[in-house]
Amino acid sequence: MFTIDDLADRLGGYLPQDEIQQVKRAFYYAEQAHDGQRRRSGEPYVTHPLAVANILANMHMDHQSLMAAMLHDVIEDTGIGKQALGEQFGQPVAELVDGVSKLTQITFEDKAVAQAENFQKMVLAMSRDMRVIIVKLADRLHNMRTLGALRPDKKRRIARETLEIYARIASRLGINTIRVELEDLSFQALHPMRSERIKRAVASARGHRRASIRQIQDSLQKSLDDEGLKGSVVGRQKHLLSIYRKMRDQRKPFAEIMDVFGFRIITQDVDTCYRILGVVHNLYKPVPGRFKDYIAIPKANGYQSLHTTLFGAGGMPIEVQIRTREMEAMANNGIAAHWLYKAGQTEHPIAEGSHARARAWVKGLLEMQRHAGDSLEFIEHVKNDLFPDDIYVFTPKGDIRELPQGATVIDFAYNVHTDIGNRCIACRIDRHLAPLSTRLESGQTLEIITAPGAKPNPAWLNNVAxxxxxxxxxxxxxxxxxxxxxxxxxxxxxxxxxxxxxxxxxxxxxxxxxxxxxxxxxxxxxxxxxxxxxxxxxxxxxxxxxxxxEGASQNVEPPSAREPIMISGAEGMVIKYARCCHPLPGDKVVGHLSAGKGIVVHRTKCRNLAELRRDDPEKLFALSWVDQGDEDFPVPLRLEVESRRGLVAELASVVTDADANIERIDIEERDARLSIVSLTLAVHNRGHLARIIKRLRNLSHVSKISRLGN
Structure with missing residues (x-):
């Protein structure tokens, strides 16, 4: 069994003795606090915080993080409070423990509001000290390693929340070693049979391809040696969930997934990385479009490496990653490398940059939290934000902006600044005008055009990622x-x-x-x-x-009180138009004050008004149209027409010539001679509709036209 003395020996490699003694003191304190408590497996509870501290020791985390790992369940599971911990171990450790202890389980299916509130607490704790989330990830990793004692339904629930939240946070912070293990452990808990089959298939494939893999590895190493380039070639295999996702997304069996194995080349400096790239491209032909330079343009989590895919012997694709030792440490430890280098009393630009990016991400989370209406809305935003970034576009000044796959011009505008997003009206992509809904591609240069009075459109929510x-x-x-x-x-x-x-x-x-x-x-x-x-x-x-x-009779209203409220059709978000009767400017209309919506406008002939007059007579009042601009209103029509070839084209031509648009058209054959056309037009007002109907009536094969609306 792993003991505190074993941990102390490991910590001796990078921590001074006085700090190791503080970690040991925290362990003995936790051991006493958890005395008599046991895990589901039957082990003493203190084995869990000791294992969490050991995971953090692998990342060379500082002594305060290790002390917090020892004490992280004390506030939650014992009668000891934050103040007592502060007096014993100092305020920074007490704050870390308090932050971690508030991070209760998060799911999106049950008790959603309470769990979303807990997630907000985590973000606030992270904003004060990023070590909170690293301790929490280590805690979750050990919990996932010891799921075996739990009920199957609880296993699946914990695995699902781990996959949806914690693995993605580890990815966002660049802690790849924890991310990969969390994903594979979650996959094993959610799909044990699929996981086992893929594991056996990988082991079998490794045996069959061992000679090919060894030959490729030797040829890569020999090419580097011949060119006098220092670099070590190591083989690697994709983790189980990555292979499963590829099989699922590409709808291929395991036998057709050729790039299960790959190679990583670790070298000394950036210049050598690019020279090695030239060597491997000279040795094997590169697959077009599969080269990515994450050294020049790092990922949002600070990850840097060169990625290329080559055609190997027999056409087998070979994935090769080329990076420096520092980049390798960053890829494995991410934001934790910030403390790794601090432990060595040196500052490193890659680690510092990763830490700065992580803090900027948390700052963005806090901004989303302020804008969100409630904790459920906030958790929805965060869940979307945890997808990896893989599109890189440029501002007119050449600054790089990182956006997720599927991002649009609107996403870019808000990425630059919230005010620019709110006031954007158009965009130039590579100097050509483009609509705001355009999906972006890497390498594009964008210039946002704004206007002082512009406002966001509700339809934008359908076009952002x-x-x-x-x-x-x-x-x-x-x-x-x-x-x-x-x-x-x-x-x-x-x-x-x-x-x-x-x-x-x-x-x-x-x-x-x-x-x-x-x-x-x-x-x-x-x-x-x-x-x-x-x-x-x-x-x-x-x-x-x-x-x-109350009960007093009201005086006779003056003329001004009896006058209808004037509307123009462009009031914005508090005046809506009933879908039951589709009112148009020029129709006689009545307003109904609907709770939470504002005024809903109905035609006076609308059948739903009878019910509203009976139930809410005090919320009905007269409306009148003022001069209306160019805004379009939908109106449904029903046409009875003779069936003939070219019918849709002829109707569309008439509508377009009348300066209107067809929003929807459906045709139903009544019999061999007669068809019913359901047409939804976008028109300016009642007069505009009348002109369109008149033109449609002039068509010889149109026998009847009706305006729909209950």
Whole structure:
């Protein structure tokens, strides 16, 4: 059994004796605190924190991280508090333990809100000290290694959350050794039979291909030696989950996955990396399009290496990675290399850069947290953000921006700055104008065009891939909706107050303050927003503001109170148009104040109004259109036509000539002679629709046209 003395011997390689003594003292303290507690396997509980500290020792973490690993379950599982730990071991260790102890299990299926709240706590703890997440990853790794004692359903739940969250965080922070093991252990727990079969297939393939692999490795090493280049060639194999994903995504059996094995060449400096690349390309032909230079453009987690794929003997593809020793240490330890180099009392630019990038990532998480409406929305953003970056584009000044696969121009704009994203209207990609929804490719240069009054569009949410963009758009839309709701609420309240021949501006402050207290509203804007969103009824608030007693008869409304509210069709997010009747500018319309939505506009002939008049008569009021601009409104039509060839083209031509667009078209054959065409057009107003219908009626084969809408 691994003991504290064994750990102390290992720590002697990089920690001074006084710090090792502090780690031992933390172990004995934890041993006493957990006295009598046992793991599900039956072992004394203290074996778990000792194993977690051993994992951190492999990464040469500092003595405070090791002490926190020893004590990480003390606050949660014993009666000892944070203050007592601070007095015993110092405040930094107590803060680390407190941060880790709050990180409870996270899933997205059960108890979602509570678990999302815990995830927010983790982000806050990480923002104060990045070592929190490293200790947590080591804790999770040992838990995954010892899953055997748990029930199968609990195994699967823990494995799923490990795969979805912790393995991705390890990848995002560049800690590859932990990521690979977490992924394979999760895969074994989720799919034990598939994992075992692939493991056996890999072992069998290794036996069959041993001669080929040895021959390729020897030829690579000989080529380096002949050119006088210092470098060691080592073989490697893809881990189980990586092979399984490739089989699943490419729909291939294991026998057709040729690049299960690859080679890594470790050398002394960057210049030699590129010289070795030339040697291996001269030895074996490279596969076009499979070369990636992560040295010139590192991954977001700081990973650097040259990747190339070659045609080996018999056409077998060979994956080769070329990197320096420092890059190898970074690839394995990621952000933990920051403490590895600190332990040696040296600063290293690669490790420092990785640490700075990790802190920038956590800063971005905090920004998303501020913008998110609640913890569930935040966890959704974070989950999206944990996908690896693999697209690199450039600003006009040549700065590199890293974005995930599938990112669009909008993602790039928000990546540069939130204000630029909110105000973008167009883009130039490699000096050519392109729409905001364009998906980006590596190597492109982008220039964003902005306008002072521009605002995000709700449709943008369907065209973004990054969590930062999605979070910022939702935040801006929420703010925009609240602003527009407050403006609408002011109009509705002033209209209701005109019945008492007053207005909001003329009311005494004490009357407004009294109603705000009565309704438990923070301020005037909150009250107006609630009215605009339909959560409060304007005329009820108006009666309270002018202190009309309950049950008292209301005076006859002045003409201004009976006038309809004017709408233009471009109010924004607080006026919506009913899908049941599809109102157009020029139709006679009625507004219904729907809670949380604002005003929903219906045609006066809409059958749903009868129910609304019965249930919510006080939330219905007259509307009237003002001059309308170029905004389009959808309207469905039903055409009865004679079946004939070229029908769709003829209808489309008529609609286009009338300056309208077809949003949707469906054709149903009624019989051999007659067809029913369901057509949804985008038109400006009622007059525009009338002109289109007139042109359609002039077609000889159109026998009947009906405007739909209940």
């Amino acid at each position: 990054t969590a930062k963009a999605r979070s910022a758009i939702r935040h801006a839309l929420k703010h925009q909706q609240q602003t527009e709701a407050a403006q609408l609420g002011r109009r509705l309240l002033n209209k209701a107050l005109s019945a008492y021949e007053t207005s909001l501006e003329e009311l005494p402050d004490e009357a407004l303050d009294g109603v705000l207290r009565e309704l438990d509203m923070a301020d005037e804007d909150a009250l107006l927003t609630a009215i605009g969103l339909g959560s409060r009824v304007a005329h009820v608030v108006a009666r309270r503001l002018v202190a009309v007693p």
